[in-house]
Amino acid sequence: MACRCSPLLLPLLGWSALLLAPMLLVQFANAAIFVDDRGVQHTWDESTKARVAVRAGIGAVSLYHMGMREEQLAATWGLWGVRGSDFDPENPSQGSIYPEADPSPEEAAFLASAVNLSPSCWKNPRGCFQWDDTAEVLGMRDEIDFIVNIDNGSAEDSYNAAEEAGMNVIFIDTFYEYNENCRASNYSIIDTSFCYGRSMIDVAQRIEELAVFLGVEVDQNSLNQQKQAACDAAQAFTETMKDLHDKGIRVKVSIVDTELRDDTGVTTASVADFDPIELWVPRTLEELGMPLLHAASYENNEYGYIYSDEYFPDCTPGFVNDTCNGNTYFPVDFWLIDSRSFILIDDNFKLIFPDRAMLAGQYWSYPRNDGSISYVMIESLLNEYRTRLGSAVKLQDSTGTCTPADPKATAHLVADGTGGLGLNEFICYDEAAIQQEYLQCPTVAPVPPVSTPTSPTPPTANPPVPTSPNTSASSDAIMVSTITSIAAAAVTAFLMFCSTSG
Template identity: 55%
Template sequence: MLFHHTVSAIATVLFLSFSSSDAATFLDDRGTTHEWDNTVKAKVAVRAGVGGLSLFHMGMTADQLVAVWDDWAIRGSELDPENPDAAPIFPEMGPTPEEIAFLSSAINLSPSCYLNTRGCGQIDNMTDLFALRDEVNFFLYIDNGWDPQALEMDAAGLPVIFVDTYFEYNETCRAFNYSQIDPSTCYGRSMIDIANRIEELAVFLGSDVDIDALNAQKQAACEAASALTDAAAQAHEKGIRIKNIWLAIEQDENGTSYATLSDHDPIELWVPRTLEELGMPFLHADTYEGWGEITSIQYFKGCEAVAISEECNGDTYFPVDFWMIDSRSSRLIDDNFKILFPDRAILADQWWYTPMNDGPVSYKSIASYLAAFTERISAAENVQEASEECTPVDPKSTTLLQAGGLGGLPLNGFVCYDKTLIQEEYLKCPELSAPAPTTDSEPAPSAPTPTADAPTPTEATPTTGEEGTVPTSSVVAYDFLLTFKMALMTVIAAIYL
């Protein structure tokens, strides 16, 4: 009888231990530790483009997707879910018919604006989201941290996982309420940094991550990055300068139309950050006031206010040979716009669109976008005279990556090309047998070196409400422990029987 109770007790302890250890952990970008048995697929609600489509590329299937919100395509798109086979305006960013079907399988929390070409950025009715608390395991906030509705999720006690699309985690960068504490410690993320984090998240959530398929995506991204790096060297040799902007058409008090452009420094957004890390000569701004907006009158310094034309377009505020333009305002460029803004690069059609904090961020989208950009920048020529010399600085340095106007270079400064300083993470082609993240996996490599030390596996990790230290994230596998316990339970059961 004693043996019976002893064996039963041991079996119970082993069963409880087995159950409690069969869990994965993910440390998000607020320093919050999340746990989940990732042998089971977690049910999620997520922002459609940046979150949902990125996770779809990583292997998530419709049986995990409960609800989505925000735009289904990048701003400026004219998506029609009723006609999914129609060619997208921005094919590199999709969505494809398969991706549309994936999003369509879920509850749409933004029916009023999810197709708005100017952008959406909202959940129509937060009570609709709150009503899903019993159906959803995790509410995924994969975004820039500036959405007030995310705070409402916290206030409602929903389990929110935050993946920051702007900054690497640093305990002194963001507070738990997403506000910036010290912008000098907020270091920009590029596309590969975000994609790595989303891959880790997909594994944590129990998604059907196909390692071979994912490695094929990584291989394509690696090859595209390598080709772009070579094109960057050629761009420097040609004397080409690139600028990232947002365009608009305004009217003065007399009803006369004129063009304006707002600067987006390359440290501010993940696409230009990526291109600069791969060697592209991006012009910096040295100002963040009012988004650095200037009018066409200010831009064409050699023209009279009432006589802006090709005849005087040689002296400009930015000596640009190739424009990167917000996807929405890129739709403004036509023959009429070229009259309002007769910039040499615009007249030569030397420009490409920039997704502005929207669209998927995955190895697939990296490969597609970089390949398309490389084709266009390789065909570009120098069209504008410039006297500025490049600055020999590491594009991944913490000084350059600081947010809030504290980083970057002086007006029209740009980083010298140095292949030894190229973001190596983009050029690491995968091993064919590379495994998914495991217990010992390291966090996604970050561009800067954090100011705080990352916790070791034996150190306490931050929990909800704490600012904590620089987090790591991993999916915890218990293969050895699992095998040992199963074998031991089998032996005990055999003895007992």
């Protein structure tokens, strides 16, 4: 049988292979890899701006701080502000009760440029954590390169459905460092003994890495200015925390609530008891020296809820008042209450929960699993807390001593119930144990001085010879050579096939 391979194909094959080599080189050179916090590997041409769908307040605003702009934001879902806020996304210029945590008008305009995937709940102050209709998301698949899930692994069914339909989902874990034994690819927890808590700097750095991967035009000097401001805020904050330790002040992170008790028929207040290692804002504060009171252990790592009668043991049950409020379940001098329940604290609340710190106005809010996680937010929160805590005074007659511990240690941050400290224990202030990631200020390029232009220096007759090869050019040449060799090998194989056909 005659050879079926026409000789006319040889020039076409050879030239096609040689023309393809530079194209392959360009694609290879621009290819970037991002491994998310499920261990899933994503690839993208970072010279191209990826379009994303992302949860609004926690994700999109964080990416905005890193440099993302409207052309990359295809869609958002969820709240724009933090839970409990009176922030109005349709009138952002009026501000809110949480200006340190809610979006600015510029950030709100960025969010408004995208499709809103959760119109049913995007203004519900109680929370909004997922899009309304997965079919709508799937209908935008040609407009969305990546769904970005910056969260704690909740609402996993929605993300799994999108992924099963072929959409790319990138996960950044706001709770735990990546460990293959901690979280499965479907977001479920495998083994909490391998789950170690993250603080804000850990998450912000991951989001910065993601922004670069997505092709965001990161203004490095502007970003360094953000980091410098966060660094300055952290330094001032940790110095204030040392003063708090010297004063003997204790801080408790909690959630408050009220309810009508069925057993007594009396409206009572309650405060939640949980360990500060469970949330990224308290973890941040403790890593920078805040004297945070830790919690008791509860079944299945659930929160404990302490009611007024139990909280004030010297008061007669049902008759809690400020004449018997000296002895308390927690020796608190300053409260940090989550933004959702913070709005419950008013004069009526203080009547049924007459804690000395509450009566003295020594309390403020914190975003609980809410708000952006960026260098901008780190600066904003630390400055706010430093100002409010800086004037605090000791109110309780607590005499407990601190516990020497490293707030950054995995044994302290592990989520299996063995981490943290015991009830009402707190970590000693130790400058050597402060999280240095917050204090490593970047080099910010100085503003060039205005000067009289000078004539350019003429080139030298004998320009210097490089002492080492250009790594990038050398690598490109190697890749071109490799791809060309592969093309030549393909031609050779083609000829061998033709010679043996018959």
